[in-house]
Amino acid sequence: MKDAPGVATILVVDDEPEVRKLVGAMLSREGYKVLVSDSGDTAVRTFVKHGAPVDLLLTDVVSPGMSGPVLADQLIELQPNLRVLFMSGFDGTQVVQKYVREKGFSLLTKPFTMDQLRAKVRETLGGSAVAAV
Numbered sequence: 001m002k003d004a005p006g007v008a009t010i011l012v013v014d015d016e017p018e019v020r021k022l023v024g025a026m027l028s029r030e031g032y033k034v035l036v037s038d039s040g041d042t043a044v045r046t047f048v049k050h051g052a053p054v055d056l057l058l059t060d061v062v063s064p065g066m067s068g069p070v071l072a073d074q075l076i077e078l079q080p081n082l083r084v085l086f087m088s089g090f091d092g093t094q095v096v097q098k099y100v101r102e103k104g105f106s107l108l109t110k111p112f113t114m115d116q117l118r119a120k121v122r123e124t125l126g127g128s129a130v131a132a133v
Helices: 017-029 039-052 069-077 094-103 113-125
Strands: 011-015 033-036 056-060 083-088 105-107
Touching: 011 017, 011 039, 011 069, 017 033, 017 056, 017 113, 033 039, 039 069, 056 069, 056 113, 069 083, 069 094, 069 113, 083 094, 083 113, 094 105, 105 113
Parallel strands: 011 033, 011 056, 056 083, 083 105
Antiparallel strands: none
């Protein structure tokens, strides 16, 4: 099934159920098509099973099993134009900032508001795919 033209699909990955549910609900309310996963391994399966391009990977940097950066690298191999937005409570670490900067990804510091999430998602998508109006 293809997505409606102009509606961005966002894959949200976070091991914390409350964060995953809240972020997914916030983005759905904005009109985005949202896929959710609780781990990197599940996210890869969800990504492949979806069968259509995903516009944005929104993932936690630190998670059990597969880290956000490893997940991003794997999914970019499958879809080179995938945009990536990391969520992290550890944005002050040099390792996180260096990786994000070098790869050209975006970073959203936890905790964040709906307005901050909305703005960062729109900025990261760069207007190529927007929420349904």
